[in-house]
Amino acid sequence: xxxxxxxxxxxxxxxxxxxxxxxxxxxxxxxxxxxxxxxxxxxxxxxxxxxxxxxxxxxxxxxxxxxxxxxxxxxxxxxxxxxxxxxxxxxxxxxxxxxxxxxxxxxxxxxxxxxxxxxxxxxxx
Amino acid sequence: xxxxxxxxxxxxxxxxxxxxxxxxxxxxxxxxxxxxxxxxxxxxxxxxxxxxxxxxxxxxxxxxxxxxxxxxxxxxxxxxxxxxxxxxxxxxxxxxxxxxxxxxxxxxxxxxxxxxxxxxxxxxxxxxxxxxxxxxxxxxxxxxxxxxxxxxxxxxxxxxxxxxxxxxxxxxxxxxxxxxxxxxxxxxxxxxxxxxxxxxxxxxxxxxxxxxxxxxxxxxxxxxxxxxxxxxxxxxxxxxxxxxxxxxxxxxxxxxxxxxxxxxxxxxxxxxxxxxxxxxxxxxxxxxxxxxxxxxxxxxxxxxxxxxxxxxxxxxxxxxxxxxxxxxxxxxxxxxxxxxxxxxxxxxxxxxxxxxxxxxxxxxxxxxxxxx
Numbered sequence: 335x336x337x338x339x340x341x342x343x344x345x346x347x348x349x350x351x352x353x354x355x356x357x358x359x360x361x362x363x364x365x366x367x368x369x370x371x372x373x374x375x376x377x378x379x380x381x382x383x384x385x386x387x388x389x390x391x392x393x394x395x396x397x398x399x400x401x402x403x404x405x406x407x408x409x410x411x412x413x414x415x416x417x418x419x420x421x422x423x424x425x426x427x428x429x430x431x432x433x434x435x436x437x438x439x440x441x442x443x444x445x446x447x448x449x450x451x452x453x454x455x456x457x458x459x
Numbered sequence: 460x461x462x463x464x465x466x467x468x469x470x471x472x473x474x475x476x477x478x479x480x481x482x483x484x485x486x487x488x489x490x491x492x493x494x495x496x497x498x499x500x501x502x503x504x505x506x507x508x509x510x511x512x513x514x515x516x517x518x519x520x521x522x523x524x525x526x527x528x529x530x531x532x533x534x535x536x537x538x539x540x541x542x543x544x545x546x547x548x549x550x551x552x553x554x555x556x557x558x559x560x561x562x563x564x565x566x567x568x569x570x571x572x573x574x575x576x577x578x579x580x581x582x583x584x585x586x587x588x589x590x591x592x593x594x595x596x597x598x599x600x601x602x603x604x605x606x607x608x609x610x611x612x613x614x615x616x617x618x619x620x621x622x623x624x625x626x627x628x629x630x631x632x633x634x635x636x637x638x639x640x641x642x643x644x645x646x647x648x649x650x651x652x653x654x655x656x657x658x659x660x661x662x663x664x665x666x667x668x669x670x671x672x673x674x675x676x677x678x679x680x681x682x683x684x685x686x687x688x689x690x691x692x693x694x695x696x697x698x699x700x701x702x703x704x705x706x707x708x709x710x711x712x713x714x715x716x717x718x719x720x721x722x723x724x725x726x727x728x729x730x731x732x733x734x735x736x737x738x739x740x741x742x743x744x745x746x747x748x749x750x751x752x753x754x755x756x757x758x759x760x761x762x763x764x765x766x767x768x769x770x771x772x773x774x775x776x777x778x779x780x781x782x783x784x785x786x787x788x789x790x791x792x793x794x795x796x797x798x799x800x801x802x803x804x805x806x807x808x809x810x811x812x813x814x815x816x817x818x819x820x821x822x823x824x825x826x827x828x829x830x831x
Contacts, residue, residue: 389669389681396666398708427671431616431661432786438671442680457670457680 360409371402374417383455393440401430418444493537497524500565507537518556542804547637561596600729609650613770618658625652633798634789644819657688663704664717738775782807
């Protein structure tokens with residue numbers, strides 16, 4: 335009995351690990367956008383691939399004086415290509431400027447793995 | 460005898476000179492203060508009372524200040540904002556008046572504790588454009604297929620405003636004494652109300668390099684708004700004004716870097732970049748020093764690249780509240796029109812429109828029209 339409980343636990347952990355690993359590119363994108371609306375440039379850069387770091391910095395700067403909110407973000411992992419994995423997101427970033435709201439919709443993104451980490455690397459077609 | 464009469468007649472005809480055409484009598488629509496020069500840092504020298512006749516003698520380059528004199532009793536002359544004498548001047552052709560050499564600010568009374576000399580001494584509009592330099596940029600753009608009769612708007616809420624140039628297309632807009640701008644308006648009119656991907660509420664100078672803001676479906680993935688706009692609407696001139704959001708979001712090094720990038724990209728695309736300083740009030744508390752610093756950076760970059768500059772900061776010193784609203788961000792507009800019927804002496808956005816149109820007129824006649 336104790337053996338079977340242990341087996342089930344190991345299997346559950348393994349499955350959770352697989353799920354987490356499979357979902358990692360989508361989570362990386364969501365964390366990137368969360369850093370963006372929080373104005374955390376260091377975190378946004380650390381979640382970006384090397385070629386996207388400068389854009390991430392510009393992006394945080396462009397949002398700096400604005401009241402930005404990540405609204406209903408939902409990202410899913412899509413097709414894996416040779417050089418990137420596509421992540422498709424729904425939801426938007428809502429910017430409040432004065433009395434007016436502007437919505438920047440989330441779209442499709444390129445995510446790559448560098449040094450074992452999944453990182454945002456720009457928009458996909 | 461008959462022959463002598465003929466000679467006398469011919470002599471009289473030769474000596475007779477026709478009288479100068481009578482100048483239509485101008486009368487002040489209201490009492491106004493006259494200054495010693497074309498700006499409110501000059502001392503007040505006289506007043507012109509309501510309904511008092513006057514003659515216009517000279518103007519500044521922008522045309523928003525004119526020198527007038529009245530001769531009823533003692534001959535007195537002085538400078539007044541053109542808009543304060545509207546509508547009396549509606550039929551006056553300002554270009555017939557000589558240009559003054561007087562600067563826009565009297566440095567004896569300019570508040571240099573508030574802002575350094577360079578902001579007061581840089582003219583609102585340049586005395587002379589570097590035609591060779593601008594022609595070279597324009598020709599590069601023509602070789603790329605840029606439209607000679609199109610402008611691009613780049614900036615924040617004040618540039619994205621529906622009252623920036625757009626009313627010249629969408630409304631019957633009076634040019635009043637600035638009617639000499641009519642042909643330039645006619646040439647570029649079609650681009651005046653075109654929505655620009657590179658101007659938007661909340662933009663600072665970095666925003667136009669962030670692809671996320673290029674939400675227009677015509678923009679490619681990872682294409683920044685500036686480049687999307689230049690690709691969609693290849694034009695000959697770009698009017699660029701940032702600052703109101705930059706004072707919160709960017710430090711001076713970032714502001715300079717992004718503005719330099721806008722200039723470089725514009726030159727790459729063969730678009731003549733026209734920079735503008737921005738206005739604000741000294742009551743902007745701790746941000747005032749940023750306003751001053753960023754405007755100095757703008758002036759220095761225009762000088763470094765030898766490109767046109769509108770020193771709107773200086774022009775707006777003469778407006779109520781310096782032409783900026785109580786939110787310290789939006790230029791004052793006072794309604795849904797930009798008619799130059801005196802409003803240019805009261806509202807920031809009207810004066811900015813006039814400044815941009817006058818600069819465009821200079822570029823059109825001195826560069827574009829002169830390039831074969």
